[in-house]
Amino acid sequence: MLITIEGIDGSGKSTLVAGLERALADLSPLITREPGATWVGEAVRRSIAENTDPITECLLFVADHAAHLAHVVRPALEAGRIVISDRYSDSRYAYQGVTLDGLFPDPVGWLRRIHEPFTISPDLTFLCVLPVDEAETRLKTHREHFENGCVLEQVQRNYLSFAEAEPGRFVLVDAMLPAPDVCGFVADEIRRRVCD
Ligand SMILES: Nc1ncnc2c1ncn2[C@@H]1O[C@H](COP(=O)(O)OP(=O)(O)O)[C@@H](O)[C@H]1O
Numbered sequence: 430m431l432i433t434i435e436g437i438d439g440s441g442k443s444t445l446v447a448g449l450e451r452a453l454a455d456l457s458p459l460i461t462r463e464p465g466a467t468w469v470g471e472a473v474r475r476s477i478a479e480n481t482d483p484i485t486e487c488l489l490f491v492a493d494h495a496a497h498l499a500h501v502v503r504p505a506l507e508a509g510r511i512v513i514s515d516r517y518s519d520s521r522y523a524y525q526g527v528t529l530d531g532l533f534p535d536p537v538g539w540l541r542r543i544h545e546p547f548t549i550s551p552d553l554t555f556l557c558v559l560p561v562d563e564a565e566t567r568l569k570t571h572r573e574h575f576e577n578g579c580v581l582e583q584v585q586r587n588y589l590s591f592a593e594a595e596p597g598r599f600v601l602v603d604a605m606l607p608a609p610d611v612c613g614f615v616a617d618e619i620r621r622r623v624c625d
């Protein structure tokens with residue numbers, strides 16, 4: 430089973446994933462992330478730091494996804510593991526849907542088409558939702574160039590439209606709740622789906 434955790438920067442994904450690792454220890458999930466589960470993530474980090482052009486950056490994120498699938502996600506799923514990924518393909522559709530906007534028509538459609546031949550779709554996606562100004566307050570010590578309020582508003586709008594289009598896959602998470610409550614809600618939901 431492939432489970433992904435999505436949301437804007439500062440929405441509590443890393444905190445949630447760390448909590449899930451403890452709360453679901455008896456299920457031995459493989460915990461992973463994008464970007465950065467393989468060495469390709471170093472190229473992605475460099476492109477973020479150097480403010481590379483949006484197409485180069487996008488294709489590095491896609492390369493990171495391909496390497497993540499080949500070396501981490503696919504082998505774990507084939508071994509029957511539950512895989513929990515902090516960010517996955519919806520991050521591309523939501524963020525690069527914004528950064529590529531205006532460069533050519535329908536960037537989200539293009540992103541979906543270039544993923545479709547090789548990606549594995551998640552079985553379940555938790556979308557951490559909170560007001561952008563709260564996310565910005567939480568992030569004030571650590572900012573990357575995506576983390577500006579205007580971009581994050583558009584990214585969150587994209588995420589919410591994906592959730593509306595695929596209600597069977599997405600579960601909305603109230604990220605304003607205290608961290609232990611967020612973790613408890615998501616862990617219970619995962620256990621319920623695993624037992625189904
Ligand atoms: N439910 C929560 N309530 C309040 N603060 C939180 C909550 N979850 C995470 N935080 C804090 O918000 C900041 C960003 O959280 P983080 O998990 O790193 O978000 P993300 O991985 O989505 O960028 C951290 O300082 C973290 O301690």
Ligand SMILES: Cc1cn([C@H]2C[C@H](O)[C@@H](COP(=O)(O)OP(=O)(O)O)O2)c(=O)[nH]c1=O
Nearest residue numbers: 438439463464490516520521524525573575
């Ligand atoms: C995986 C992914 C991340 N990103 C962005 C989101 C973040 O601003 C940045 C780094 O991701 P990440 O390290 O997950 O940041 P955070 O923990 O703060 O959420 O890269 C994309 O634009 N596209 C992608 O496909």
